[in-house]
Amino acid sequence: MLKLTGIHTYYGNIEALKGINLEVKKGEIIALLGSNGAGKTTTLASISGLVPPKRGEIVFDGESIINQSPESIVSKGLIQVPEGRHIFPDLTVLENLKMGAYLRRDKKGIADDLEYVMSLFPILAKRSTQSGGTLSGGEQQMLAISRALMGRPRMLLLDEPSLGLAPLIIRNIFDIIRQINLEQGTTILLVEQNANLALRVAHRAYILTTGSITLSGVADDLLADEGVRKAYLGG
Amino acid sequence: MPRDFTTGINWGREFKSSFAAALWMCLLTCPMVAFKINAAENTIDYRWNYLIYVAAGTFILSGVWRFMLARRDYIRQSKAEAEFEGPAPDAPRGPAKTWVDVVMSSKYRNQGIGVGLLVLASLPLWASPYTINILITALIYISLGLGLNIVVGVSGLLNLGYVAFYAIGAYTYALLNHYFGLGFWVCLPLGALASTLMGLMLGFPVLRLRGDYLAIVTLGFGEIVRLVLVNMGDITMGPRGISNISPPSLFGLDLNKVVKPVLLEWVPTMSPNLDLNKAFLFFIMMAVVIITIVVVFRLENSRLGRAWLAMREDEIACQAMGIDRTRAKLTAFALGATWAGLAGVVFAAQVTFINPTSFTFMQSVMILSIVVLGGMGSIPGVIIGALVLILLPEYLRAFSDYRMLIFGALMVLMMVFRPGGLIQSVRETYVYKPLEGGAGGEAKK
Numbered sequence: 001m002l003k004l005t006g007i008h009t010y011y012g013n014i015e016a017l018k019g020i021n022l023e024v025k026k027g028e029i030i031a032l033l034g035s036n037g038a039g040k041t042t043t044l045a046s047i048s049g050l051v052p053p054k055r056g057e058i059v060f061d062g063e064s065i066i067n068q069s070p071e072s073i074v075s076k077g078l079i080q081v082p083e084g085r086h087i088f089p090d091l092t093v094l095e096n097l098k099m100g101a102y103l104r105r106d107k108k109g110i111a112d113d114l115e116y117v118m119s120l121f122p123i124l125a126k127r128s129t130q131s132g133g134t135l136s137g138g139e140q141q142m143l144a145i146s147r148a149l150m151g152r153p154r155m156l157l158l159d160e161p162s163l164g165l166a167p168l169i170i171r172n173i174f175d176i177i178r179q180i181n182l183e184q185g186t187t188i189l190l191v192e193q194n195a196n197l198a199l200r201v202a203h204r205a206y207i208l209t210t211g212s213i214t215l216s217g218v219a220d221d222l223l224a225d226e227g228v229r230k231a232y233l234g235g
Numbered sequence: 236m237p238r239d240f241t242t243g244i245n246w247g248r249e250f251k252s253s254f255a256a257a258l259w260m261c262l263l264t265c266p267m268v269a270f271k272i273n274a275a276e277n278t279i280d281y282r283w284n285y286l287i288y289v290a291a292g293t294f295i296l297s298g299v300w301r302f303m304l305a306r307r308d309y310i311r312q313s314k315a316e317a318e319f320e321g322p323a324p325d326a327p328r329g330p331a332k333t334w335v336d337v338v339m340s341s342k343y344r345n346q347g348i349g350v351g352l353l354v355l356a357s358l359p360l361w362a363s364p365y366t367i368n369i370l371i372t373a374l375i376y377i378s379l380g381l382g383l384n385i386v387v388g389v390s391g392l393l394n395l396g397y398v399a400f401y402a403i404g405a406y407t408y409a410l411l412n413h414y415f416g417l418g419f420w421v422c423l424p425l426g427a428l429a430s431t432l433m434g435l436m437l438g439f440p441v442l443r444l445r446g447d448y449l450a451i452v453t454l455g456f457g458e459i460v461r462l463v464l465v466n467m468g469d470i471t472m473g474p475r476g477i478s479n480i481s482p483p484s485l486f487g488l489d490l491n492k493v494v495k496p497v498l499l500e501w502v503p504t505m506s507p508n509l510d511l512n513k514a515f516l517f518f519i520m521m522a523v524v525i526i527t528i529v530v531v532f533r534l535e536n537s538r539l540g541r542a543w544l545a546m547r548e549d550e551i552a553c554q555a556m557g558i559d560r561t562r563a564k565l566t567a568f569a570l571g572a573t574w575a576g577l578a579g580v581v582f583a584a585q586v587t588f589i590n591p592t593s594f595t596f597m598q599s600v601m602i603l604s605i606v607v608l609g610g611m612g613s614i615p616g617v618i619i620g621a622l623v624l625i626l627l628p629e630y631l632r633a634f635s636d637y638r639m640l641i642f643g644a645l646m647v648l649m650m651v652f653r654p655g656g657l658i659q660s661v662r663e664t665y666v667y668k669p670l671e672g673g674a675g676g677e678a679k680k
Contacts, residue, residue, distance in 0.1 A: 074557030082555050088548035101559040
């Protein structure tokens with residue numbers, strides 16, 4: 001569904017991605033792991049068009065999306081949940097969700113999806129008239145994911161959904177990520193620091209080290225791999 | 236208020252602080268207040284009693300200040316508590332109603348607006364020419380404030396050079412009138428168009444800027460336009476300005492010669508000194524303001540308006556939602572500039588003489604103050620803000636020496652007690668109501 005070949009991305013003169021090759025098949029959950037500064041977020045930004053890559057090819061559903069504007073990439077159903085949540089702080093929860101459906105015009109479908117995300121995260125229904133900035137971190141992450149779902153994504157790019165959250169809430173959010181994948185058939189590319197948790201949810205995983213992919217494989221194999229255990233799972 | 240907020244106040248400490256403030260103020264003002272040099276007799280008069288007045292005044296003001304702060308904190312805290320607990324299940328949801336909501340949702344709203352408009356429309360029949368003139372100015376500033384509100388209030392792009400678009404509108408009319416003899420009605424759309432195009436031109440280079448950097452570039456833009464007007468003397472007449480700009484025409488009718496004698500005969504309350512061209516301009520400006528209000532209101536609640544809001548709130552998230560940031564920014568600049576252009580044309584017709592000193596940075600500050608004082612993003616707020624800031628100085632000419640002092644104090648007080656402006660913007664809120672059968676629904680509130 002999504003295929004990256006030889007992606008090179010630069011911030012000024014600094015080469016952040018040194019030729020990334022990556023493939024995501026329809027209906028998969030793929031984890032992208034790596035330490036700080038490995039280029040995980042840059043990979044997502046390259047895909048979503050926020051930081052256009054200098055060289056390489058990105059194909060989404062048989063169509064090249066390289067050098068396309070972020071909005072046209074979103075309109076193809078490739079939607080990103082940015083790192084650090086980035087909800088609209090002064091808009092209410094409901095307005096945040098409606099903003100997620102900005103590019104859609106089917107009122108009925110939007111109402112259905114609103115119902116669906118409210119059933120995924122019932123707390124959002126309770127908070128619907130509160131402004132987004134007053135939510136707790138976990139609630140904000142739920143809102144960010146729900147807002148992306150309101151765009152009816154065919155593929156979801158999740159950037160560090162566990163960032164700064166309590167373990168219980170992280171577990172809840174990961175359960176729902178899996179649920180979205182199962183129920184809606186949404187393909188998910190998941191960037192995570194918490195390798196242990198990500199590998200348990202994902203089907204396959206790629207491991208990034210300083211801008212290149214050093215390891216990839218089926219998630220369960222990686223979980224069992226001695227090298228991976230030592231480097232990313234704390235022994 | 237159920238609980239009394241005065242219970243939490245430490246009276247001893249507050250008393251001491253106010254006392255200290257009074258002493259400090261005495262020390263600061265001592266050289267100016269207590270000693271008066273009598274130049275004629277070469278002696279110094281000591282006026283210690285003045286110092287006592289200063290101390291007493293400072294003490295009381297400081298007390299009032301502290302009281303207001305305590306009250307504000309109390310109100311904030313109880314609001315925060317209420318928000319934390321979440322709304323009670325049977326309580327009406329959504330933000331609390333302000334008095335504007337109460338007025339706007341009242342049964343008599345349409346009648347009220349109608350009566351207000353009638354009173355305004357009848358003004359030229361009984362008010363003084365002076366009143367009409369400053370009301371035109373106030374209406375111009377309402378229009379400017381509403382235009383800038385699109386850029387600053389709704390889209391969150393701080394524009395300190397807004398007066399440039401006003402100047403472009405005014406000069407478009409003045410120059411076309413001076414060189415080609417074009418009339419007001421042709422130039423009104425042309426002035427708006429010229430400003431819009433300049434808005435786009437400014438929009439392109441600042442696409443990637445925001446916050447302080449954007450403010451500096453727009454500030455520079457405002458100065459560049461003014462300096463060009465000053466220095467392109469061959470065309471713009473430089474600082475001498477352009478005079479004899481024609482007033483708006485009504486089907487080629489000379490209002491003062493034909494209509495005025497008839498009106499004076501029939502309406503005894505009308506001032507014989509009234510220039511009917513001004514009265515006509517007053518009606519034109521009223522129409523412009525009404526159109527502005529309607530258009531701005533529709534814009535704010537449109538798709539484009541939501542894109543502007545998203546851009547103000549968070550640019551990264553705005554892009555992640557698939558909103559075209561470039562388009563949102565350019566349209567905000569261009570549409571904001573349009574209203575300044577319209578207002579500029581009317582201004583040129585009002586004063587019939589313009590030169591670059593009418594379009595200094597202070598004007599930009601004034602318009603920005605209207606938006607901030609009135610309430611960012613709030614249409615009634617901007618209207619009230621413009622009326623307060625334009626009419627009060629006119630009617631309080633006696634205090635004109637202290638105008639800037641009062642202005643500054645007012646701004647500080649506003650930022651402390653009503654940071655959202657006189658009338659905070661309340662957007663339409665939606666309440667989520669799940670329906671049976673899963674066919675989701677929401678009700679507009």
